[in-house]
Amino acid sequence: MGHYLLRRLLIALPSLLGISLILFVLLALAPGDPFGELASNPNIPPEVREALRVKFGMDDPILIRYFHWLVAMLHGDWGFSFASRIDVDQLILQRIPTTLYVIGTAQLLALIVALPVGVYAAMRPYSMFDQIASTVAFIGFSLPTFFTGLLLILIFSVNLGWLPFVYRADISASGWQWYWEYIKQAIMPIAVLGLFQAASYTRYVRSAVLDVIRLDYVTTARAKGIGERKVIIKHVVRNALIPVVTLVALQMPTVFGGAIVTEQIFRIPGIGSLLISAILANDTPVIMAVTFVFACLVVLFNLLADIIYGWLDPRISYS
Amino acid sequence: MKEQELRTLIDEVKTGRLSRRAFVQGMVGLGLTAPIAGMMLSASGVAMAAEGPISYKPPKGAGGALKLLLWQAPTLLNPHFAVGTKDQEACRLFYEPLAGWDPDGNLVPILATEIPSKENDGLTEDGLSVIWKLKKNVKWHDGVPFTADDVIFNWEYAKNPDTAAVSIGSYKDVKQVEKIDDHTVRMTFAQPTPFWANAFVASYGLIIPKHLFADYSGGKSREAPTNLKPVGTGPYLFVDFKPGDTVSGKRNPNYHQEGRPYFDTVEIKGGGDAVSAARAVLQTGEYDFAWNVQVEDEILQKLENGGQGKMSYDPGGGIEFILLNVTDPAQEVDGERASIKTKHPLLSDPAVREALNLLIDRGSVQKFIYGRAGIATGIFLNNPERFRSKNNKFEFNIDKANQILDSAGWKKGSSGIREKDGKQLKFTFQTSINAPRQKNQAIIKQACQKAGIELELKSVVASVFFSSDAANPDTYTHFYCDMEMYQTTMPQADPEFFMNQFTSAEVATKENKWQGRNITRWQNKEYDDVFRQAQHELDPVKRAAMFIRLNDLVCADHYILPEINRPKATAVKNGVVAHGSGWDNDLWQIANWYRES
Numbered sequence: 001m002g003h004y005l006l007r008r009l010l011i012a013l014p015s016l017l018g019i020s021l022i023l024f025v026l027l028a029l030a031p032g033d034p035f036g037e038l039a040s041n042p043n044i045p046p047e048v049r050e051a052l053r054v055k056f057g058m059d060d061p062i063l064i065r066y067f068h069w070l071v072a073m074l075h076g077d078w079g080f081s082f083a084s085r086i087d088v089d090q091l092i093l094q095r096i097p098t099t100l101y102v103i104g105t106a107q108l109l110a111l112i113v114a115l116p117v118g119v120y121a122a123m124r125p126y127s128m129f130d131q132i133a134s135t136v137a138f139i140g141f142s143l144p145t146f147f148t149g150l151l152l153i154l155i156f157s158v159n160l161g162w163l164p165f166v167y168r169a170d171i172s173a174s175g176w177q178w179y180w181e182y183i184k185q186a187i188m189p190i191a192v193l194g195l196f197q198a199a200s201y202t203r204y205v206r207s208a209v210l211d212v213i214r215l216d217y218v219t220t221a222r223a224k225g226i227g228e229r230k231v232i233i234k235h236v237v238r239n240a241l242i243p244v245v246t247l248v249a250l251q252m253p254t255v256f257g258g259a260i261v262t263e264q265i266f267r268i269p270g271i272g273s274l275l276i277s278a279i280l281a282n283d284t285p286v287i288m289a290v291t292f293v294f295a296c297l298v299v300l301f302n303l304l305a306d307i308i309y310g311w312l313d314p315r316i317s318y319s
Numbered sequence: 320m321k322e323q324e325l326r327t328l329i330d331e332v333k334t335g336r337l338s339r340r341a342f343v344q345g346m347v348g349l350g351l352t353a354p355i356a357g358m359m360l361s362a363s364g365v366a367m368a369a370e371g372p373i374s375y376k377p378p379k380g381a382g383g384a385l386k387l388l389l390w391q392a393p394t395l396l397n398p399h400f401a402v403g404t405k406d407q408e409a410c411r412l413f414y415e416p417l418a419g420w421d422p423d424g425n426l427v428p429i430l431a432t433e434i435p436s437k438e439n440d441g442l443t444e445d446g447l448s449v450i451w452k453l454k455k456n457v458k459w460h461d462g463v464p465f466t467a468d469d470v471i472f473n474w475e476y477a478k479n480p481d482t483a484a485v486s487i488g489s490y491k492d493v494k495q496v497e498k499i500d501d502h503t504v505r506m507t508f509a510q511p512t513p514f515w516a517n518a519f520v521a522s523y524g525l526i527i528p529k530h531l532f533a534d535y536s537g538g539k540s541r542e543a544p545t546n547l548k549p550v551g552t553g554p555y556l557f558v559d560f561k562p563g564d565t566v567s568g569k570r571n572p573n574y575h576q577e578g579r580p581y582f583d584t585v586e587i588k589g590g591g592d593a594v595s596a597a598r599a600v601l602q603t604g605e606y607d608f609a610w611n612v613q614v615e616d617e618i619l620q621k622l623e624n625g626g627q628g629k630m631s632y633d634p635g636g637g638i639e640f641i642l643l644n645v646t647d648p649a650q651e652v653d654g655e656r657a658s659i660k661t662k663h664p665l666l667s668d669p670a671v672r673e674a675l676n677l678l679i680d681r682g683s684v685q686k687f688i689y690g691r692a693g694i695a696t697g698i699f700l701n702n703p704e705r706f707r708s709k710n711n712k713f714e715f716n717i718d719k720a721n722q723i724l725d726s727a728g729w730k731k732g733s734s735g736i737r738e739k740d741g742k743q744l745k746f747t748f749q750t751s752i753n754a755p756r757q758k759n760q761a762i763i764k765q766a767c768q769k770a771g772i773e774l775e776l777k778s779v780v781a782s783v784f785f786s787s788d789a790a791n792p793d794t795y796t797h798f799y800c801d802m803e804m805y806q807t808t809m810p811q812a813d814p815e816f817f818m819n820q821f822t823s824a825e826v827a828t829k830e831n832k833w834q835g836r837n838i839t840r841w842q843n844k845e846y847d848d849v850f851r852q853a854q855h856e857l858d859p860v861k862r863a864a865m866f867i868r869l870n871d872l873v874c875a876d877h878y879i880l881p882e883i884n885r886p887k888a889t890a891v892k893n894g895v896v897a898h899g900s901g902w903d904n905d906l907w908q909i910a911n912w913y914r915e916s
Contacts, residue, residue: 048480048487049834055483083402084394084562085541094561153595157603158625166388166588166599166606170559170567267591269564277392277563277590282782 392589
């Protein structure tokens with residue numbers, strides 16, 4: 001096991017280096033520059049713009065810039081944002097709690113909905129319940145989040161006036177009021193993201209349970225006279241969930257990565273909206289840091305998923 | 320319009336026959352800024368006072384919270400680094416300049432006791448120095464008194480290239496700022512400077528405290544902790560800032576203007592898009608104010624039916640215009656297309672340019688695209704009204720365009736496209752991606768088709784189009800096509816900055832990495848000469864006449880086709896009294912905002 005882990009980590013290093021190089025070069029080659037806004041302001045002479053470019057090292061050759069970035073990164077210096085002139089790690093840390101709260105809750109909601117619905121649908125395949133669940137699930141993952149988001153805003157904010165559609169990270173109320181406000185403003189984004197995810201999870205859980213429920217050992221368990229409830233929970237779901245757990249583990253980086261579209265619609269100050277505004281402002285250090293952190297998380301959770309798989313399924317051994 | 324005519328108009332303002340506002344609007348129509356019009360009046364002895372003082376009649380009792388929505392989030396809170404207006408607006412809560420510009424282009428003192436003039440010995444005859452008198456009762460948020468040293472420090476801070484301040488353009492030409500006493504400073508220029516109200520005024524004039532920034536001047540400017548936790552003289556004390564998301568503040572109880580501000584707390588929320596920002600104010604009333612609502616008028620009118628708020632428009636100098644290329648974008652000379660060594664094969668014919676000018680349906684563009692947020696404008700002045708018929712040359716006339724082209728020898732070929740000497744009238748017309756602009760392109764294309772001109776429309780992503788990337792051929796400064804359209808904003812400052820974009824020295828070329836501001840590459844000797852004179856002309860009226868002449872020279876040649884004047888559009892919730900200005904930030908008078916009961 002230890003050997004396996006070491007080998008995987010050693011493979012991860014060069015792939016992360018490769019990812020960072022590709023990201024950096026792509027960003028450097030992409031058109032646009034962070035001082036574009038200055039260009040259309042006649043109050044700012046072109047020399048100033050040039051001086052800023054030189055000061056921020058934007059005219060050096062790409063590989064030299066990459067090397068500078070890499071060395072700084074290894075020292076824990078993530079660079080600073082051109083747009084706000086503060087350190088990138090601070091900027092990202094500020095965004096993490098909101099992202100974890102909204103996206104994390106949405107993932108939880110997805111699981112809470114998908115597990116019982118998926119299992120129950122698989123227990124009675126092609127029943128009325130299964131048909132309805134499948135139809136709803138298909139509708140759910142074919143409607144994009146920007147559409148459902150706007151739909152919910154139209155219904156609950158504009159027509160009914162129940163929920164706010166602008167998310168505020170610092171609410172001035174205190175006590176219970178504070179909690180209520182926090183929950184109220186997160187209901188719509190969490191519902192949009194959670195139900196979208198739940199739709200695909202439901203289909204996945206259903207097919208995993210269907211695979212297992214027909215196996216001989218389940219029939220054996222039933223033949224032994226074990227109650228249906230116990231058969232499902234102890235014998236079917238436990239085994240069927242192995243692939244689902246892996247899927248959830250692979251989804252985890254998304255939780256940190258945020259949801260770009262939904263965050264933009266509801267103005268949630270999460271990582272996703274940080275990334276999109278950095279891209280629009282050509283704020284390369286921020287784009288670089290966010291995408292690189294994201295790449296690290298993907299590599300890490302892939303490894304984690306493999307390890308969990310081995311731990312859950314005794315048939316798989318890494319030694 | 321000649322100098323003499325200007326003087327007659329100014330006399331009419333003096334005697335009260337013409338209102339200040341009408342005069343200022345007229346000057347704006349001539350291609351000047353409202354501030355320069357205000358300065359012409361003040362130099363001619365018409366006091367620089369607003370027609371009415373800024374109204375402040377708040378109801379009694381607590382003000383509660385003021386919630387502002389900016390669909391682009393502020394990313395920094397140091398006014399000297401504020402790249403876009405989103406950052407400048409946020410800075411306005413905490414920092415103040417010595418004076419700001421009101422909607423009519425008058426200077427209004429904020430940290431100064433009065434506006435320098437010849438009458439109060441603030442200005443000298445030679446145009447070399449200006450004396451600012453500062454208010455005495457002003458304290459920084461941490462209790463330290465505000466003095467002349469702070470003002471001097473801001474000049475030293477901003478003009479140092481190592482500080483990398485974006486306000487450097489307003490300070491680098493100031494030779495010296497010296498202290499006369501604790502509350503008086505003298506600003507000296509190396510050259511006679513007709514437009515002195517640039518440093519320390521409006522958005523780039525916000526004053527930061529010396530005692531907190533002195534150690535962070537130059538190369539260390541980024542490390543100052545106060546960059547993120549502003550300590551200013553403004554009406555609100557800093558509470559919290561999350562870059563790219565929110566800025567919040569609370570009432571400054573020791574603010575230097577008695578009884579102000581009205582609101583207990585203020586919050587700026589950023590992010591999202593313009594349409595939903597307008598919705599949050601106009602339809603649901605979740606927010607009190609939304610900034611820069613560039614949304615199609617049809618949508619705004621629907622939202623306004625929600626009954627929670629109204630749109631407000633502040634006339635300003637922003638102009639959407641079309642440029643015709645003087646040079647040939649198809650021919651490459653020394654590795655450079657659209658080189659000034661070439662001449663455009665079709666557009667160099669004045670008849671073609673005149674026809675194109677007649678084919679822009681400005682009226683429909685205003686009516687169907689911009690609505691209240693765009694005023695169709697031709698070349699000459701649109702206001703005051705009595706000048707309109709006589710001088711207004713903006714016209715949409717397909718028949719006339721056809722006639723002009725016919726008589727110039729451009730004959731319709733079998734494909735319906737006009738041609739002469741084997742050259743067809745086909746142009747590529749580019750602009751940035753933005754829904755109203757694409758509709759605008761389509762309207763022009765349709766009209767051109769009827770006159771036998773074919774336009775190929777091209778649209779470029781805004782982040783590319785407006786970038787200063789020398790390697791990208793699609794930027795607006797490269798102008799590697801025949802026609803292009805974009806909006807240019809007249810800054811609050813002098814028309815000198817604005818008008819230098821047509822001088823020969825500013826031509827965008829490969830040599831200056833396309834950083835030059837003369838994008839059409841139009842060159843005219845008279846223009847260059849008059850511009851040079853205007854730079855050092857001290858009499859504001861003579862100088863204004865020169866700028867009007869410059870404007871006429873450019874426009875008469877039809878290489879530049881002005882189309883739509885864009886006022887600043889903001890959404891304001893019912894009951895909130897906001898004092899906007901087209902010549903300064905929307906929040907320039909945030910201290911005087913209140914909510915009617």
